[in-house]
Amino acid sequence: MAMDVFEAMETRRSCRAFLPDPVGEDTILKILQAGTWAPSPLNAQPWEFMIITRGEVKKAIFNEAEERKKWGLEVSGWKWLGAYRVDFLKSVPVIIAVIGDPKKTGLDSFLEEGGVGYQHACAAAIQNMHLAAHALGLGSLWFTLFDRQVIRGVLEIPEEKTPLALICLGKPAKAPPATSRKDVKEKVRFIR
Numbered sequence: 001m002a003m004d005v006f007e008a009m010e011t012r013r014s015c016r017a018f019l020p021d022p023v024g025e026d027t028i029l030k031i032l033q034a035g036t037w038a039p040s041p042l043n044a045q046p047w048e049f050m051i052i053t054r055g056e057v058k059k060a061i062f063n064e065a066e067e068r069k070k071w072g073l074e075v076s077g078w079k080w081l082g083a084y085r086v087d088f089l090k091s092v093p094v095i096i097a098v099i100g101d102p103k104k105t106g107l108d109s110f111l112e113e114g115g116v117g118y119q120h121a122c123a124a125a126i127q128n129m130h131l132a133a134h135a136l137g138l139g140s141l142w143f144t145l146f147d148r149q150v151i152r153g154v155l156e157i158p159e160e161k162t163p164l165a166l167i168c169l170g171k172p173a174k175a176p177p178a179t180s181r182k183d184v185k186e187k188v189r190f191i192r
């Protein structure tokens with residue numbers, strides 16, 4: 001029996017240590033298919049996926065993450081960033097790049113500042129993929145520590161599309177650390 005959706009949401013955790021075992025293409029496609037069941041503005045499905053397993057591309061992503069970490073440390077002064085390691089980017093078996101199409105954003109494309117609906121849709125697809133990966137016993141991570149222009153170059157993505165996230169995917173090397181959530185009651189206000 002597949003994992004109950006409530007159990008999947010509650011027990012999924014971000015994984016930052018992976019075993020080198022490859023992930024089968026059928027499994028990857030099953031996860032991507034789950035992503036595409038996400039809602040999107042006008043059902044425009046503004047996502048594309050790139051499946052990265054090539055070592056030298058993973059290394060280029062790692063290099064960019066290191067650069068971005070330096071930048072982050074400079075602009076934020078957050079000490080923990082200095083201790084945050086991104087070596088898993090080199091060893092993770094699969095990285096799925098989620099690429100959004102800003103034109104497929106629904107009516108908000110007529111806003112002067114441009115639309116964000118496509119980003120929301122891609123985020124929904126990403127979460128679906130995390131839940132699917134978890135239900136299949138895999139670990140995953142929503143990774144965004146990169147400059148989009150640099151990753152555009154690394155993955156040869158045209159200017160009119162936007163790399164929004166890199167999903168790291170593989171068998172977890174160890175159980176990801178537990179995290180907690182605030183009580184939902186702290187986050188809610190009823191308008192009756």
Ligand SMILES: Cc1cc2nc3c(=O)[nH]c(=O)nc-3n(C[C@H](O)[C@H](O)[C@H](O)COP(=O)(O)O)c2cc1C
Nearest residue numbers: 012013014015016141142143144145176177178179
């Ligand atoms: C938009 C977004 C961007 C994120 N970017 C990163 C990232 O660059 N690196 C990372 O290690 N985790 C990243 N995360 C994962 C969060 O750190 C993680 O979800 C949060 O700490 C809660 O932990 P949990 O997912 O294990 O419950 C990101 C999550 C989201 C939603």
